[in-house]
Amino acid sequence: MKMIEPNNKRLMAALLPLMLLGALNLTHAWQDAKSGYEFMTPESRAMQDDDFENPGMLTVDEGQTLFITTAKNEMTCGSCHGDDGSKLDIERITQYPVYSETLKKPITLRNQIHICWNERLQNPPMKKYNDPRAIALETFVRHQAHGKPVNVDIDGPLKPYYEAGKAFYNRRAGQLDMACTHCHSYFPGSKLRAQTLSQGHSNGFPTYRLANSKVNGLHERFRQCQHQFRAKALKAGSDDYVNLELYINAIGKGLEIETPAVRY
């Protein structure tokens, strides 16, 4: 395998502008972040906008039911947050992942739901980060912040985790040797076979996917994308994915939360 010889001046001269362009691109933050919504067909948008048509609303309802289901210790989520979620801190919901002083690391909204489930309700722990009940609860909770801007704060203790997420986003992997950036920062708006590539933001999550007819968490989408470029997908809830979630929320800061969005 011949690597590019550094003494090949002509080649280097030809590549330099490309590399500079790449370097610029690798440190991108969207000046003009666009929701995945803007890349969808009018039919799918209409489906998302109508609560009766949006299949994700069923999951919101399931989440609501779990929210007021009494645990053995007589508590429900509603005991603290209001049966309709009206006592949830909406500002806080828009800020996840947040830094946990107790765990000394970032936690996602889903992590927080698991924590309440285990510690406040003293339910038998859900073994999987991706337990459908946890997804439903997250969908219900994040839906309460519908229309509010994503507002993650990376200037404090989350900075190093953000940097790690960013490195992951730009690192090639898998047999097809791609990184997230290749599809989602270079080619939004282009077609990958029948699909229109978006900027790959997180504001719609958990998201109803027409392709698999269910509500998907963000880490599931990471797995699906990694699977596509034939990389070893990581576990939902793994540190790398939490960092990635942080980075993606940061580049999509300001986008309105659309949970549950409808996507292809």
Next chain:
Amino acid sequence: MNMRRRFIRLSMLTALLLVCGSAVLAEEKPAPEPYYEWKVEGFAINAPIGGLVGNPENGRKIAVARKKGNCIACHVMPILEEEFNGNVGPPLTGVASRLKEGRIRLSIVDEKQINPMTVMPGYYRDPRHFNQVRKSFKGKTVLTAQEIEDVVAYLMTLK
């Protein structure tokens, strides 16, 4: 250290090495095809990989198949029965009148030699250069040498 002790240590070490060694060997399946080295000269790979001769009809099928080339995911090609052609890459209609065969071969084998930032997968890169590969694709090139030559032969028909 006396001889006896040294002997015992040595044989334990050997046993350990044997166990580890055979575990590694057991994991490695025999390669389906040898990996042929290739050489870039002035933005081109002029010699067919492994000296193989391509079949353009096969190449056309490989360009469409999702689990093979899936080239039309990113390129428009004159393959009218396929409804959806992507446009992440440049159209390949007429590519053979723009580019020489060696340059086309290099693009398919490893476009990163031309543009290190490219999204286009290298279809015949040394598999040792990849990281975090899904298990079923470990140690394999995306296409075989024969399939590369088939696709090159097909693109050469696109004048």
